[in-house]
Amino acid sequence: MSDIETITVSDEGFACVNQVGDFEFTVDATDEEGPNPNAALVATYASCFLPAFRVGGQQRDHDDLGKVQIDASADLDENDDLASIHFAIHVEADVDDETLDEIVERAEGICHVHTALREGLHADIDVYGDAF
Structure with missing residues (x-):
């Protein structure tokens, strides 16, 4: 097992939802849904x-x-x-x-x-x- 594990998902478009432990945040290449x-x-x-x-x-x-x-x-x-x-x-x-x-x-x-x-x-x- 790695020291850090994350899951990044994009159902469509360019926004990605990131799961890091109990935390979730969005990163968006178009700056629409997140940075x-x-x-x-x-x-x-x-x-x-x-x-x-x-x-x-x-x-x-x-x-x-x-x-x-x-x-x-x-x-x-x-x-x-x-x-x-x-x-x-x-x-x-x-x-x-x-x-x-x-x-x-x-x-x-x-x-x-x-x-x-x-x-x-x-x-x-x-x-x-x-x-x-």
Whole structure:
């Protein structure tokens, strides 16, 4: 058994319903019934990075960063593939720039999505026809 198992279903069109454990959410390539896959990936990346940032803060003796907000933006290339991602991280606590840089560096090592977004990580794919 794998560590993570999900089920993604599309009965028609381009919207997909994803089941992850007890959670269900929709991703839609047309942005009609949910965010598109690129937007969902950027949001997932930020959702992973923010708690990693908090842990990095704790490891640098900043247990209370207060409110932390990531404003994420991304640019697409001519094929609508992600070309770049930018995080603007806003921290309520008064922390000097050098410490913030150290926290970011530590968060990069903790965030699983940051680690996964590397060249060469692609799904191994098997396809089964007449499956239903």
